[in-house]
Amino acid sequence: MPRSAPVFDIQSLAVHDGEGLRTLVFLQGCPLRCSWCSNPEGQAAGPQMRWHAAKCSGCLACRDACTRGAVMAEVRDGRTVPAIDRRLCEACRERACLERCPTGALALSGRAMTAEALFKILRQDIRLYWNTGGGVTFGGGEPLLHPDFVADIAGRLRAYGVGTVVETCGEWDWEAAAPALEAAERIYFDLKTLGPEKHRRFTGRPNETILANLKRLAETRPGKMIISLPVIPGLSDTLEHAREIGALLAGWGLRRARLLPYHRLGIGKYETLGRAYPHRSGDRDVPPALVVAMQDALISAGLTVTVDG
Template identity: 40%
Template sequence: MEHRQVQGNVFNIQRYSLHDGPGIRTVVFLKGCPLRCKWCSNPESWVTASEMYYDASKCISTEACGFCLSACQSRAIAKDYDSGKVKIDRRNCARGCLDCAAVCPSRAIDVYGKVMSVEEVLKIADQDSIFYQRSGGGLTLSGGEVTAQIEFAEELLARAKRRRIHTAIETCGYTSWNQLARLLPHLDMIHYDLKSLNEQAHLRFTGVTPYLIKENLKRLSQSFERSKMVVRTPVIPGFNDSAEAITELAEFVASLGGIRHELLKYHRYGSVKYDFLGRTYGLGQKELTEEFFAVLTGIVAQYH
């Protein structure tokens, strides 16, 4: 049987994952997301196109190398005389060319995002099939937001199901219902992000209001098996880290009936990527204490 040669832009494939669905899983991270969460640990997922990044710690200096200086036709790369390395003026960068990344021997300049076919991704998943069988694992699509590359996500999930691979997605829920509905026939599990029900706070911290996210979750609860859904709430300092905010969320999820609700503790693991991309991390240094996180987790537990 011939298959459509559908391609997508993938920025990471994480094998042997234990946190994104049942069993041992292969998690495929797709580029493209409509949200701009201030705490996002995957800022390389925001745009669908491949992006250049620069890790100065890997640069071997302009004296020893300097290949990127010659490769950059837009003159966005210059010597940094203070450090002996290079600096990048992203205002002048022709981001689509990626010529500098192609010649960097130390991979100080590299690319987030690789265009892959469905078959290429499935070949990687097939290597882990023995672990799926023994652990009840499978394939999870994450991001970014999977519906940002709907054709690729739909084809990948459909063909995985035909191979009897357990399938799951992680979604922010900010998409049209028609997009989500296209994926449902090919899914065994859904992880759904629900961050806040406060319109002003949600808009300030993510760039969008929660209305569409809330409405899509309601429709999913009526269209998909609730026992195979997990609502996840990242607890973020200054955003939703209060008993009142978590109680409001827990009450709403409980009102849908039969959907598991989990809290995720805030972390800063992806903050260094903002420097690599020439962006500024949106949150400060504040962390949640284990004791207070336990209190909030206890609130959610009361509704199950």
């Protein structure tokens, strides 16, 4: 049985999230539900039906095709468009609607790919990775929900001298994730907040496991670690937060971090999934001056810090 994982996006020529020019591979499924998430289509474990209003002609062929009665017509902004009952839709495996949609307004995000098939795509850019010192970065979703798959790809790339980076939220079982942790040359580890209750409020889960995993990584693989610190309005947009984090990371012997200021670029995706944008302080911006001050605070704690975004 070949190894496979659900992939919901592959982006080539990426310049962020690692050295050189990279290919980003997004794996589906995440244990957290962060309110500011910019890849909401990657949260659920299975493929997601997306509907793009701008492409839809309102022909309702999808309604006629649906075998579950999951599509109804509704009038929105003066035109008739399909309204999808997500619960019914997700239980369906036939997806007759997709074939009948003439405009591509309905599209399924996420498909199972074997390691073989994914590697065939990645292999084509090995010259590019060689020339630029780049490689492959796994993101998601949470890629470490598929540790064997990640380790498999990383091993194949390793044979060409190409490195693999993993971006993770830290919410996973240590033993299960071990092969991928071992195979990755670098781990971007997200640290949202230290308060367990606040963490639960903004992400749906407390942070005990995350902190325990981070501490253990700090002890065993400190050189691979870069800590990603999202700066989210209402959650982590204070100087005290930066000081607190700085002290903790320095205490654990972690040396590198990056600040990721809040953006709304994923907001349009929620509409395609039929969901409301969940982040409530979403209209607030992070002042650039605050980001600089937070960076200074972290540097004072002895860390090397970049600002990405």
